Amino acid sequence: MKKFLLFSFVAILLMGCDENSENLPAPNYSIDGKWTFGDNSLNTMYLYEDGVRYTYYCVADDCTAIYNSYEAADGNHLPLTNPYTFENDTLTVDLHFGNELITPITFECEGGEAIFETPGYSLFRLNSGCN
Numbered sequence: 430m431k432k433f434l435l436f437s438f439v440a441i442l443l444m445g446c447d448e449n450s451e452n453l454p455a456p457n458y459s460i461d462g463k464w465t466f467g468d469n470s471l472n473t474m475y476l477y478e479d480g481v482r483y484t485y486y487c488v489a490d491d492c493t494a495i496y497n498s499y500e501a502a503d504g505n506h507l508p509l510t511n512p513y514t515f516e517n518d519t520l521t522v523d524l525h526f527g528n529e530l531i532t533p534i535t536f537e538c539e540g541g542e543a544i545f546e547t548p549g550y551s552l553f554r555l556n557s558g559c560n
Contacts, residue, residue: 458540460515463496463555475552476501482511482522496555
């Protein structure tokens, strides 16, 4: 009888496991962090932190190493920063002088790629290996 109960318990556990992940909620990724264009083709990095977007440019051969050393508000960024909000997968960046970037963002590559739907480009999280 003990074997039957043990078998029944294991069978119920295994039948209750659903390998289909369709019912699982989507991961909640953040825009916070360091982002570059694919292969850093524009030698530009955006750092999103605490509601401020910092812009960095690089003219060296190894921009990734330089970008890894940068921290928010370290003085290496462009003088003009941009306030931003990220709510319900929508990014709003104040580009100043009455201009705003408002775009839904979807994430791929386990949060390493941010797809900006409205302008139609992607940014890649620094060191994510996604680009």
